[in-house]
Amino acid sequence: METQLPLLPLRGVLLFPYMVVPLEVGRERSLKALEQAMLGSQELIFVAQKDTRLDEPHEDDLYRVGIIGEVKQLLKMPTGGAKVVVEGRSRAIIHKITDEGTYFEALVEAVAEDNEITDETEALMHAVVDLFELYIKNSKKMPGEASLSMNVDDPGRLADTIISYLDIRTAEKQEVLEIFSADERLKKVSDILSRQMELLEIEKRINIRVRKQMERTQKEYYLREQLKAIQKELGEADDHLGEVEELRQRLAETQGLTDEIREKISREIDRLAKMPTMSAEAVVVRNYVDWLLNLPWGIETDERVDVAEAERILNEDHYGLKKVKDRILEYLAVRQLSQSLKGPILCLVGPPGVGKTSLARSIARATGRNFVRVSLGGVRDEAEIRGHRRTYVGALPGRIIQGMKQAGSKNPLFLLDEVDKMAMDFRGDPSAALLEVLDPEQNSHFSDHYIEVPFDLSHVMFITTANVLHTIPKPLLDRMETIVIPGYTEEEKLHIALQYLWPKQMENHGLKPDMVEISQHAIADVIRHYTREAGVRQLERQLGAICRKVAREIVQGYQGTVRVTVNNLEKYLGPHQVHHRTKESQDEVGIVTGLAVTEAGGDVMPIEVTTMPGKGHLNLTGQLGDVMQESARAAYSFIRSRAREFGIDPSFHETLDLHVHVPEGAIPKDGPSAGIAMATAMVSALSNIPVKSQIAMTGEITLRGHVLPVGGIKEKTLAAHRAGIREIILPKENESDLEDLPRNVRRSMQIHLVEHLDEVLEFALTEKIVREEIAPQK
Template sequence: MFKANPIQLVQEDSDDLIQLINPEQDSDIKPEDLPEELSILPIKNTVLFPGVVIPITVGRQKSIKLVKKAYQGNRIIGVVAQKNSQAEEPVIDDLYRTGTVARIIKMLVLPDGNTTIIIQGKNRFTVKEFVQEEPYLTARISLQSEPVLNANNKESKALVQSLKDAATKILKLNPEIPQEAQVALDNISSMSFLVHFLSSNLNAEVSDKQKILETQNITDRGTLLLQYMLKDVQMLEIKHEIQKKVHTDIDQQQRDYFLRQQIKVLQDELGYDGPDKEVEKFRRRADTKHWTKQAAEHFNKELDKLLRINPMAAEYPVAMNYVEFMLDLPWAEYTEDDFDLKRARKVLDHDHFGLEKVKNRILEYLAVLKLKQDMKGPILCLYGPPGVGKTSLGRSIAKALQRKYVRMSLGGVHDEAEIRGHRKTYVGAMPGKILQHIKKSQSSNPVFVLDEIDKVKADFRGDPSSALLEVLDPEQNSTFGDNYLEVDYDLSKVLFIATANSLDTIHPALRDRMEIIEITGYTQEEKVEIAVKHLIPKQLKEHGLRASDVKFSKDAINKTINSYTRESGVRNLERKIGTLVRHIAKSVAMEEEYDKVIGEETVRKVLGAEVFDEELYQGNDIAGVVTGLAWTQVGGEILFVESSLSRGKGALTISGQLGDVMKESAVAALSYLKSNAEALQIDYRLFQQYDLHIHVPAGAVPKDGPSAGITMFTSLASIYTQRKVKAKLAMTGEITLRGKVLPVGGIKEKILAAKRSGIKEIVLSAKNRRDIDEIEKHYLKGLTFHYVENVEEVLKIALLKDRITVPMKFVLTDQKATA
């Protein structure tokens, strides 16, 4: 409680010593002795009370000027407490309005340039208004009168005795306070000085002391002080009880310490350098860890085990590696998140063009984390074709959050121990890659990218997907168990971001634990913007060129996209731009003249012959050829269904490496066509006397799925009727034996593929309208959609009344029935 013995501070001035011992003798300053405007000295971390002597070190230039001028004059100043102790130069609003008039007893100039003054409080005062701030604070004040106290009053006597008893208890419970303070306490007879003396030395906040100073009545002041002192007594008593309880444990620790020291001396005498030095170093490191009680007990157990192992034994390095791994893990060590949402939005927009859905989801996460900082990290799965920026988006998220970034590739992982680690009993045991990457990041809340989660494989060594169930479950990963670590580790604050090209190969239970965010391919316009803003500057930097060395025309970028890269993402586009940049870099390095603007001719010259045609659509001059739309793991594609008839016995041939589902769609389409041949004006004898061959080109590529149903039906209707198919039309939808058109998936990727190939009209199931409504309008620009419910509507849209230029001539004969 007591910070200093005020009596010892003024032994060099005997006159002032008399005033301190007898505080009521000339202790007050009369109003007429004060100047009209009083100099104000702000002080930090304490409050000055009337009658009390304290030393103050003055370091501010304003305060030094004030003190020196006052010391040369009447030595009277006003002292007020400062609310914010961290502020170097206090402002007027940061000062309390109630203070104490003080007299400077002594001033000492120290060798370091600071000035120390010893002051004694006199009267309490209230600031009416501050008059000036330069060269130091001055204010108009009004003195607060102290009411005359009847010292013989029973209430006053009881209060004085209570204060002294409380102070005596504090002195006994706190051994840090010198015993001379009890002598000073016994020599105080004045109640007001006792209250002020104890308040000055009270172990309390400045705000609490200021509250005592502002209390008008001395009895109320003493009562408030007593409340604070009794709280201090209670805290000291609790502390004393705790110390008594842990005394036995401390004795045991000391005993263990002395025994270890004796062992160390014996080892030194024998010339044997034991492992105790390493162990002590580990113990010191362990003291800085914020791990759980369970982890601390387990670590100490392993450390004690290490001491018992012979350093020459094979188990010693294994145990040593385990202890070091536990110490290297960032137990409950977190980086501070940046909750500036506008900055995060700028970072995401700068690094990635488009992708509004995933950007908004990250901003939502940041917003909720800002409001509820103990929120568990979400498990996001970015799903889409290659090259659309899924992995790089994870790095941008880490930059936006200002978190550490780690990436783990799961492609080809087929051992469960890669995730959970090996048990320590195995030779060459290692922790799982999850904790290895957490250790590298030195943070328990990094952005953790699990790349290619759809390419995890299972074999006889276990199923890594099942091991990932605990990692990616927000309800379980707070107690993630690694086989090597053997104690639970908290992964709940990690922001896991998985990436996948396909959801079909992900374990259903694992997929259920993740929030799927679909990232679709880019349109032509988006690819141009990405090339201008990201890919070209990146390639120029990587090849040592400046922006002034070369410029790409918009025609050149469009030519590269349309004729040399036919993809959902921009990875191949970046490679082609790199090829063009290297062509310029060679000319710059060889100091050759070159055209600084890359146009279409330069693109054709450097990249060679065009790989893709501007429009893949092949016309409608041949019957039975219909354009369909397909979804693949690398985005959308268009495909052609071709049908042909030849004289035969009604055999059906299906080719093109089609899966079972696609073959069934072809059979269903043919069955419906046969049952409705009369309505389509098809002679039934065609089905008996002509063989049908259905082929889907790109025969080396496996194809499957129900979405080509209506495409196959339209192809069959066209070949049997020899009618033209509408130009620049594509379709997708499943067919039933009743002629219903069912909805299919992957609509956005299919639309992008159609736009790349020059398709203008698309036929869809009516139930796919909801998918179109969710797609941004700029993706749909230039396309017309037809929504159908049955195949009759499909034929009305797709088949023209005109027959092809050279229709096939069918030769049909009547067949007699046989018994």
């Protein structure tokens, strides 16, 4: 039977049959519906709204099954609302909702309850009652009167009563309300109770875990307070515990630690907490924990990958050095495209003073990395690299870990200076310990004997410096990318002095531009006649000496600008200190201009040969090394084997002695590169044909007269150019080295590339050799 009743929407609450529920009514439409009901049968249809956030629901926002209820008590509030007590009568299906303007009205049909009880119904009732009893026992939120609901005999009413007590969502309760069959309703309630029991079990486990944690924390706090009280009674300071707490706090704040390392540090802190404050072991543990916490496990600086900016910085700090700058810019370009690239390991090789260390600082500035430098010169203990074990008194980490702590980030630029000057003794080989450091495949788990946990070095950009390569062990050299920095040319030194050294020395000595001027020719004169080096250190010292004398003049009352020129340079630096050799003034017999490489760069080296009556002895003087002496003997043997072709008496070795001398006998000389020069001088002395004075040469000779390649082509060629020589002879296989020569040097010199001594003699001797024809053998 359909009935028209006022409709009252419920928000966040649900009404079930046979239940008495107090409600607060505050919305205008609800109050109007309540008034309309009180004028009639005092019955309303109570319907839950789907969205509890809506203040003014529409008919689409309401469910289609509700409860017909009767108002038992009404109390109007002074604020305008009302409190009512409502009793649910029966379920009802809503067929139509009408908006009456000030309230809703609904056409409803009451649903009769199915009270038939079967065996299955009884079984369901018992199961639901047992579950509910268990739920009441485990839940602390259930009211005391909830247990009374289990005495209900009506299956439908039992389901409605139990569901009303459960703390579940309104939508789930509405689902139960919309089930008209008592058996189906009981099954639904049973499912909901089972799920609630599972949630209670989970909540119980969580509560137990939290309670245990709280009990442990409280226990620790209680014991620590007891310990503080005991120490106070004994007269001991409690700074120790405060320090331990500080270490725990630092451990909690340290980022980038693996679980293994964090656990190890935590164990060490626990050990420290149990030790007496002044014990020796406590000091060791405290230092160890300090070192671990001070390392940059997860700190990384932002790397600059702007290639244009990096190029500007490198050019601003250094003149020339194109190969090194190109390599760094290539690395940054790749980093801009791929962040997974590991840091390069570069080895800068060159003579002292060419700017290897300062170049590393510039690279750090250009890439935005922190800079740390470690000098390896004279290091002979493997523990300097890997550290000492903590069992030793005063043990410390190695220089690598110390450098990482100093850098303060895990991706610094790490300079290993003078890597060629390490030594080894009974304490181990430090170069062998560096193999792991400088291997990109291994250094991600670098192991230091002191810290005993792996440290990641794969993000570090390592740069090593060396003066020579032959003292670096081959396995270590294989792990590095070698970049050779040759000595500077005079033109490069002039640019460096004008752009960097002179302004720097003026600033260091308190001079301003209006106080002193130095001419470009004066600096060139300082380079040529007061320094003899591949780098610019001595040049900087000489410029500093000029600044000191100028500063003295100004302090003593000189007015105006001091001008330093070529004419008055001796006033500041004294007479010329370096006299460079020049080419021979005229063509002479037995004198050849050779080319050599020294620590100061390239140099010309005259080689003299003379003959004298004797029995074929070969005398070698000038403090020649073993290799150079062997080259002289090889040249002598080749000339003996080809004497007739060179127009020389084949029996000269029976009647003549040869004396080969290289001037500056106090300076040791060695190497094979003077081979063709000594051979040419011998042929000239034996054939009495002069050697051209304007030609210089370098190259190794074999017993068959072949010319082999040598090193230092750039330095040797620049030395010849400086000496005024405009024609040189080089091995054919050294042709690729000519690319390194400055353009102006290549343009001003004639270079002959040879493969055999016969070609050398054609270029070097003033006359062609009159070759004696060799009669064919019969």
